[in-house]
Amino acid sequence: MATPESFNFVHPTHYAEHGYPHDLWTRLRREDPVHWFEKTEGIPFWVVTKHEDICKVGRHAEQFHNGPRLVISHEPEVPNFFPPTLIQLDPPKHGIYRKLINKRFTPGRLRPWHADIENIAKEIVDSLIEGDDCGDGECDFVAKVSAPLPIAVIAWLLGVPKSDWNLLFDWTNRIIGASDPDFRVEGKTSAEAALDTMTELFMYFTELVKEKKKNPQDDLTTMFAHLEVDGEPLPEMDVLTFCLIIVIAGNETTRNATTGGMLALIEHPDELRKLQNDMSLMPCAVEEIVRWTSPIIHFGRTAQTDFELRGRKIEKGQAMALFYPSANRDEEIFADPFSFRVDRSPNNHIGFGSGEHFCLGAHVARLEMEFAYRHLLPRIEEIELAGPIDRLHSALVGGVKHLPVRYKLRRAEAAA
Numbered sequence: 334m335a336t337p338e339s340f341n342f343v344h345p346t347h348y349a350e351h352g353y354p355h356d357l358w359t360r361l362r363r364e365d366p367v368h369w370f371e372k373t374e375g376i377p378f379w380v381v382t383k384h385e386d387i388c389k390v391g392r393h394a395e396q397f398h399n400g401p402r403l404v405i406s407h408e409p410e411v412p413n414f415f416p417p418t419l420i421q422l423d424p425p426k427h428g429i430y431r432k433l434i435n436k437r438f439t440p441g442r443l444r445p446w447h448a449d450i451e452n453i454a455k456e457i458v459d460s461l462i463e464g465d466d467c468g469d470g471e472c473d474f475v476a477k478v479s480a481p482l483p484i485a486v487i488a489w490l491l492g493v494p495k496s497d498w499n500l501l502f503d504w505t506n507r508i509i510g511a512s513d514p515d516f517r518v519e520g521k522t523s524a525e526a527a528l529d530t531m532t533e534l535f536m537y538f539t540e541l542v543k544e545k546k547k548n549p550q551d552d553l554t555t556m557f558a559h560l561e562v563d564g565e566p567l568p569e570m571d572v573l574t575f576c577l578i579i580v581i582a583g584n585e586t587t588r589n590a591t592t593g594g595m596l597a598l599i600e601h602p603d604e605l606r607k608l609q610n611d612m613s614l615m616p617c618a619v620e621e622i623v624r625w626t627s628p629i630i631h632f633g634r635t636a637q638t639d640f641e642l643r644g645r646k647i648e649k650g651q652a653m654a655l656f657y658p659s660a661n662r663d664e665e666i667f668a669d670p671f672s673f674r675v676d677r678s679p680n681n682h683i684g685f686g687s688g689e690h691f692c693l694g695a696h697v698a699r700l701e702m703e704f705a706y707r708h709l710l711p712r713i714e715e716i717e718l719a720g721p722i723d724r725l726h727s728a729l730v731g732g733v734k735h736l737p738v739r740y741k742l743r744r745a746e747a748a749a
């Protein structure tokens with residue numbers, strides 16, 4: 334069993350080798366829910382594991398800031414020269430900037446785009462079948478479905494030309510997976526490699542924003558390019574950071590929820606059958622998948638004044654890591670938290686965060702997963718793992734790089 338001595342909560346390799354340390358988090362929730370951790374080469378920090386505490390921290394955004402360090406590193410900190418994106422802003426600027434764009438992400442405002450998002454999902458699922466209407470097959474589910482899906486949707490929402498979608502895919506892989514051996518750059522730390530990639534992304538979007546100013550379209554980049562605060566156009570750098578946060582936040586998270594959802598359904602065949610027999614459970618199933626997979630492992634906060642949390646004295650300037658997957662197994666909130674149930678209700682998970690920084694793209698992510706599973710699941714006759722899964726080296730996103738699956742599909746008309 335992992336212990337606070339043997340497991341570094343922010344070390345990417347520990348997550349790649351062991352997956353989520355649920356036994357350790359469970360023990361901490363019971364015995365030391367706000368735990369001081371200093372066995373790391375990075376800065377020491379508080380490990381926050383309870384649902385109630387993470388929600389409390391999320392509600393007090395003026396007290397707990399995202400800006401100083403949104404992600405806690407296992408390496409010594411390096412200065413970050415990039416301008417902060419929305420998720421790194423703090424009150425009052427965060428509220429002002431979020432208000433500029435959040436209406437565009439509500440279920441009502443996204444409705445006109447449903448058909449396009451569904452078409453992207455359907456096209457990707459159909460590529461599994463590759464012209465053959467029915468039969469046995471084997472694939473890496475990540476490569477075929479869950480990786481292309483979110484990047485295609487994000488690229489389409491941002492109005493990126495289809496010929497450049499692969500560029501976006503590569504850049505986001507390199508930023509999120511900067512600590513992973515598959516993406517590591519010789520002679521650079523993960524932070525340095527991530528910063529190099531951010532520069533390439535910034536340069537790309539500088540050109541795209543120029544283009545959208547000349548030729549406005551119905552897409553997010555056009556919207557960002559024309560934003561105003563107090564009657565003045567938004568500074569160009571701020572327009573770019575809006576594009577950047579959508580690309581980064583919307584990609585790896587949804588990819589890993591989609592992969593983790595498929596894995597959970599393979600490991601719980603009764604739940605798969607239940608869902609196949611009653612597709613009206615889909616919205617509920619998607620929430621359970623986000624709870625179960627909790628793709629964001631942690632986000633950091635920095636205390637702005639002394640604060641007492643569950644009897645522990647958090648001092649001004651100290652860092653905290655909020656562990657969402659732990660909160661989503663909190664036995665005080667969820668009945669039988671370690672069972673995966675596609676019809677779980679209520680499901681008050683915080684996989685999309687909680688409070689001021691609640692995920693802006695939550696509904697986009699839900700739609701992507703719903704449409705993909707709606708097209709795929711009715712066609713699955715049988716599905717099983719076809720090899721070992723390969724996890725991402727990251728303490729930010731709990732990722733699966735490859736999910737080899739073997740399946741037998743029904744004919745499209747039989748599934749309809």
Ligand code: HEM
Binds near residue numbers: 431579583
């Ligand atoms: C299953 C998929 C997703 C998960 C699990 C997820 C998770 C999260 C979490 C936990 C936060 C809270 C950050 C904090 O408290 O500091 C967040 C914020 C955010 N997410 Fe997501 N996300 C997902 C998909 C998306 C998508 C598809 C988009 C864009 C289309 C997106 C855009 C954002 C943005 C912009 C923020 C920052 C909001 C703010 O600071 O006000 N996310 N997300």
